[in-house]
Amino acid sequence: MAGGFRRPSVLPGFGLTFGFTTFFLSALVLLPLAALVVKASSLTWHEFVAVMLDERAVASYRLSFGAALVAAVVNAVFGFVVAWSLVRYDFPGRRLVDAVIDLPFALPTAVSGIALATVFSPTGWLGQKLALVGVQVAYTWLGVVVALILIGLPFVVRSVQPALVEVQRDLEDAAETLGASPWQVFRRIVLPAVMPAVLTGFTLAFARGIGEYGSVVFISGNLPFKTEITPLLIVIKLEQYDYDAAAALGFIMLAMSFVMLFAINLVQAWGRRRQVAAGR
């Protein structure tokens, strides 16, 4: 570890901890992911495109991306309202509600999956009521959206909350004193300040939604071409021992994850620049 690689320090243990970290990371995460890339690239271009543009696969991308996008939009709106209520208002049970926001992180996805399927099935509590107005959620694309809203909710609330706390209340007061309406204050002062946080939460929820599996497969009904998400299609290919197709689809999803990761970093960098520009 000589020379310019690291700055000298009196603290011990760099070699051991850095060595173990990189070794474990490589063995457990990087090598397996590399294996996926290598496997996918062992297909000829023609084979790869055939898997990628297969009609069933395309239908699954449309559902996975479309549902994740709708769910992330719903979460951006309602997640903001929830975060606003928790930060700006005091009401009985606020602390409990605040703690419960993380439930989707802690609840195993299989549990939320069967629970949602039960609640929204045509004979379930909510499914019955919705059936009266002619809406069916379970076993349709709407069910996928509902599951992804549940999964993505904490991402938006937890990114917006700290940003809302940071909004300068004296600016709001000043605007109000100068005659701005509440709506103007919200649109001109609050919204610009928390927008990067909302976007970060939105992107995180969207990214998570694309890859989600457990909570979706119970409520979606899994009809090919209709309610089959891309991760499920990978599982089906694996069950048919079609490793090539599974690897190709997996590679496409992995590439999408990297694009999303890049987008998240861009949004966060943008938010930090705005914060610096605002002099905070």
Added chain:
Amino acid sequence: MARAAPRVEARPFTRQARVVRTLLIGVSLAFLGLLLAAPLGAVLAQALAKGWMAYREAFADPDTLAAIRLTLLTAAVVVPVNTIFGICAAWAIAKFEFMGKSLLITLIDLPFAVSPVIAGLVFVLLFGAQGWFGPWLLERDIQVIFAMPGIVLATLFITFPYVARELIPLMQQQGSDEEEAAITLGASAWVTFLRVTLPKIRWGLLYGIILCNARAMGEFGAVSVVSGHIRGLTNTMPLQVEILYNEYNFVAAFAVASLLALLAILTLVLKTLVEWRAGRRGA
């Protein structure tokens, strides 16, 4: 992630603002009620639909008991390993300046960005019968996929970042002045870690371990791909829930699910307590 919400500043409300407030709180509670409370209630209601005896009977099934045992065993392997990794990674990243540090942090977070199904898929491609090491393993009669080693590997992958990502920002924020003082005064590395660093990071560490454990016990997608769903052998609790549910054995499925839901609630309670302790100590 945000810590416990700070106190709300007491402010006078105009009448219009009061209406808006009631409306927004109402919308929030309705949204969360539909999304979180209703499903949680459904788990309990379904588990107890045929009474307490039927609920208890669900846990007499040897396959269910085997699933519970496998889940506990997996977590008992995965959580300590990832805890040690998390501490090592945080020490290297927070205490030293070196090239490529931000890349390393991004790579540690990678498992969060990857679909759970992919996490299972990569190990099937490596160790499955037609995978890279498949023939080699077959010759030596070692089974990884459709057996416990595969389940442990997939769970390790999924829960890989939890402890590290809790500790890294915490230790970076705390700096290393006290550690440097201890070393300069002649304390050994191990003593410095145990006596100086560990007391400072223990709440963050506990927090990471709790989250890591919850995910390790509850993981479904990744484990489902590598497990092979062999009853009584390679089914973890979430997979047992799936099998029972698909057989329309709802009471048993929701009974097992209620245990997992209880684990989730316990996790949240512990998490809130840890945040409260950490907040009170100003950490």
